[in-house]
Amino acid sequence: AQKVTQAQTEISVVEKEDVTLDCVYETRDTTYYLFWYKQPPSGELVFLIRRNSFDEQNEISGRYSWNFQKSTSSFNFTITASQVVDSAVYFCALRENTGNQFYFGTGTSLTVIP
């Protein structure tokens, strides 16, 4: 079974629109860690944020914000006032406390149209 699901394969928005990328995860661990990564067209994987399971506070960093809800096993990512430079593939990932590996979703390709 897929541990991390990113149901949105591709999203297109017009510049300055807000966009939310969905991430749903599945785990039996009570302690776990969630991540978002950005992969721009150049191909590298850039770490954006880590959220620990015991910390449900939402986080805001500039135009980026993350909404972590354990009740729905979701860790959604919102970009406010999107810009062309936000065009990339975004990956959500899970790491369980009982294991060593990271589980990645299949990614959401975001295109911001000028």
Place this chain on the structure above:
Amino acid sequence: DAGITQSPRHKVTETGTPVTLRCHQTENHRYMYWYRQDPGHGLRLIHYSYGVKDTDKGEVSDGYSVSRSKTEDFLLTLESATSSQTSVYFCAITPTRGPGNTEAFFGQGTRLTVV
């Protein structure tokens, strides 16, 4: 930026030949990983290492082997390359202070084409 170097960055090889990809880190991190990235599949774990000579399989390990004789180097070998192994391969590391409370840092990737 984490000190991770993958080599080669690009390689074209023929079906049936062995291929070795190298991941080198300068961070002295304990955990190292090899992932492959394919359209529609995201990143899938091939093998990982939790110390020198300590390795374990990931979800897509068939046809691959790994070795870690030094902390800084993690080698991925395709024993006999097949076209299904055409992919982009990423190495990743996580720090030594704990396995579960930290993010992974990735290398720049190796684009492998098997013809």
